[in-house]
Amino acid sequence: MLTALSIRDVVLIEALDLEFGQGLGVLTGETGAGKSILLDALGLALGARGESSLVRQGASQAVVTASFDLPSTGAVAELMAENGLDFDTGEPLIVRRIVKADGGSRAFVNDQPASAGLLRDLGVHLVEIHGQHDDRGLLNPRGHRALLDSFARADTAAVAAAHRAWRDAQDALAQARAEQDSAERDREWLEHAVAELRALAPEAGEEEILADRRAAMQRGERIAGELQGIAELLEGSDGALARLRQAARILERVSDGHDGLAEALAAVDRALTDAGEAQDAVDRTAEELAFDPAALEADEARLFELRGIARKHRVQPDDLAALAGELGARLDRLESGGAGIARLETAVRTSHAAYADAARALSDHRRQAAARLDAAVEGELRPLKLDAARFRTMVEPMAEAQWSAAGMDRIEFEVSTNPGAPFAPLMKIASGGELSRFILAMKVALAEEGGARTLIFDEIDRGVGGAVASAIGDRLARLAGTAQLLVVTHSPQVAARGTRHLLIAKSHDGFVTRTGVTPLDPAERREEIARMLSGAEITEEARAQARRLIEPA
Numbered sequence: 001m002l003t004a005l006s007i008r009d010v011v012l013i014e015a016l017d018l019e020f021g022q023g024l025g026v027l028t029g030e031t032g033a034g035k036s037i038l039l040d041a042l043g044l045a046l047g048a049r050g051e052s053s054l055v056r057q058g059a060s061q062a063v064v065t066a067s068f069d070l071p072s073t074g075a076v077a078e079l080m081a082e083n084g085l086d087f088d089t090g091e092p093l094i095v096r097r098i099v100k101a102d103g104g105s106r107a108f109v110n111d112q113p114a115s116a117g118l119l120r121d122l123g124v125h126l127v128e129i130h131g132q133h134d135d136r137g138l139l140n141p142r143g144h145r146a147l148l149d150s151f152a153r154a155d156t157a158a159v160a161a162a163h164r165a166w167r168d169a170q171d172a173l174a175q176a177r178a179e180q181d182s183a184e185r186d187r188e189w190l191e192h193a194v195a196e197l198r199a200l201a202p203e204a205g206e207e208e209i210l211a212d213r214r215a216a217m218q219r220g221e222r223i224a225g226e227l228q229g230i231a232e233l234l235e236g237s238d239g240a241l242a243r244l245r246q247a248a249r250i251l252e253r254v255s256d257g258h259d260g261l262a263e264a265l266a267a268v269d270r271a272l273t274d275a276g277e278a279q280d281a282v283d284r285t286a287e288e289l290a291f292d293p294a295a296l297e298a299d300e301a302r303l304f305e306l307r308g309i310a311r312k313h314r315v316q317p318d319d320l321a322a323l324a325g326e327l328g329a330r331l332d333r334l335e336s337g338g339a340g341i342a343r344l345e346t347a348v349r350t351s352h353a354a355y356a357d358a359a360r361a362l363s364d365h366r367r368q369a370a371a372r373l374d375a376a377v378e379g380e381l382r383p384l385k386l387d388a389a390r391f392r393t394m395v396e397p398m399a400e401a402q403w404s405a406a407g408m409d410r411i412e413f414e415v416s417t418n419p420g421a422p423f424a425p426l427m428k429i430a431s432g433g434e435l436s437r438f439i440l441a442m443k444v445a446l447a448e449e450g451g452a453r454t455l456i457f458d459e460i461d462r463g464v465g466g467a468v469a470s471a472i473g474d475r476l477a478r479l480a481g482t483a484q485l486l487v488v489t490h491s492p493q494v495a496a497r498g499t500r501h502l503l504i505a506k507s508h509d510g511f512v513t514r515t516g517v518t519p520l521d522p523a524e525r526r527e528e529i530a531r532m533l534s535g536a537e538i539t540e541e542a543r544a545q546a547r548r549l550i551e552p553a
Contacts, residue, residue: 001484002127002454003092004067009059010041012506012515024480026495027488027517028528029504034515035488038504039129039458042066044097046127047119050105061100068093068126070453075125085112093126095119129456130439138413138442139426139435145411148393151446152369159362160405162355169351173344180341183334190334193313194327202306202320210303217296235279244272359408366395366409373445380441383471385464386434390416391441392423413442436460437472444475454484461491469493492532496549501525526550 007016012034029035044050045066055062069092070076080087087093087110096108097119107114109122130138138147149156183190235241248268255261310317333340370393377391394412402410414423415438426438440460457476461469469491476485477497489495501520506513520528526546527538534542 001069002066002486003069004065005042005045006063006065007038007041008063009056010044010054010062010064011037011056012513013037013041014056014512014514016517018502018517018519020484020486021500022480022484023499024477024497025484025486025500025502026498027486027502027504028490028495028532030506031490033504033506035504036458037515038517039456039488042127042456043129044099045095045119046123046129047097047107047116047121050097050099050116052099052101052103054099055101059101061098063096063098065094065096068095068454070126076122079118079121079125080109083114083118085109085114093122095122127454127456129458130436130443130460138439141412141425144393144413145406145409147446148366148369148373148395148411151373152365154362154365154369156362156406159355159358159407162351162358163403163405166348166351166355169344169347173341173348176341176344180334183330187334190327190331194324194331196309197320197324197327200305200309200320200324202309202317202324204318204321207303207306207317210299210306214296214299214303217299241272241275241279244268244275248272355403356408359403362407363395363397363409366407366411370395370411376445377441380444380475381438384437384441384475385468385471386417386437386441388417388419389434389438390423391438394423436462437464437468440472440475440479444479454486455479456486456488458488459490460487461489461494465491465493473497490532492529492546492549495529495532496546501528503528 001022002020004020005016005018007013009015027035027038040048040054041062041064044054044062045064076093077087091110094108094110096111097105097116098107099105105116107116107119109118138144148154233240248265251261251265251268255265306317306320310320313320313323315323374392378389381387381389381391392414394414395409398408398410400408402408413426415426416423417434426435436457437460440457443455460476461472464472470493472491473494473496476487476494479485480499487494487498495501501524503518503520503524504515505518506515508514518524526543529546529549530538530542533545
């Protein structure tokens, strides 16, 4: 609900602060007083194009601030959250728009910068403005399906879920087919790669084992000759051990009775023992380093093959075993792909049928509701002197390519204004006065079925009077029981049904022309309605008639 509107420097309005409440608020005034300026100002706050011509002459900028009370949940709260804007439960929503005289504009929501596009999106849920040039709300076919569903209290969740399941099944099938096609194109390569890897039979960690073993054999090859030379020095015919043994035999013969020679013999014996141990160590090492050249060649060939295939597939050698498993699985899927695609095709057919059943049930429900809505609207047309007019809600099936989460129907409100005339979209065939009355009839029929909670009707009574104007006033008052209404009117019958009355008037101080808005108390209200009845000169008869009009309200 719109609670307050503050306007600064918009065309003829210098400064204006208005408060609004529930019920039916009426705005009256002489032609040219500036009623359209008020609506233009509100339009700015709702994201309308910010023309610099709206800035009052001599001012640097125009500022419009609108305040709304609304629930903490719903479409507005979702839009705020989606756009990262704070919205506190129980706090008003304050929308501010600034338009500069030299061009450009800025927008704020609860003092947070926002785009004009976001203001327009919010405005759809905050205010409906109905006038002769309205292209939103009831005149926009894009919203008719949601209005009918709301009137029908239709549960579209099952259709949306079925549509999502159908689309998911289609996506899975398309992906499987794409993978199958890609695999078929690569079949020859895949078969060769799998055969090659299976023949190679790589194992995780194999490269490191082969590399270590090859390094050990290469080290043995390098020192084998050195070890052989050491062996010859130690135990050859003229080697160290042979000489030590010879020395030991001589010492043994001559050492009796000589302590020094006995010590020398003992030392030579120890040297023989150590040299023997050295020889044993050299022999053991030579044995350990001994290798089969064929084994070295085989290990090198295996190692080069592993590394070559790894480079070919752009992986590390240790990853070849995993790659072999992955490519093998792909080949297996390719071989059995036909069966998998057949299962997915069955899933698509099943989900398609489930969606079609749910959507047809929703279509039947919509057609039944459409008949009730048509009757309700036509019941409102007669008192509005649109007796010859007919209204219908067209529910027609769409091509399968257009089916959506909302169902398989195209829905549009159509009218025929004269007997025998074909039905057509409302905006194309109704005149200005008829258009406003059609909108009122539809809004009354749809009064409790959602939409913005603030409705503005701009001169809905244009071109009518008497009983028709009275009928319009009655229906506006009824509609105000479920929504906040603001009506710009020239009809005393409509003005008399208001619960609040604002007078729009133009003043001139000899230099500057200004538009102002004044809330009227009961006495002032009667005087204004009397003026609307009698014109420039207010008569006592007009005042009496004004009292009679107000009393039933």
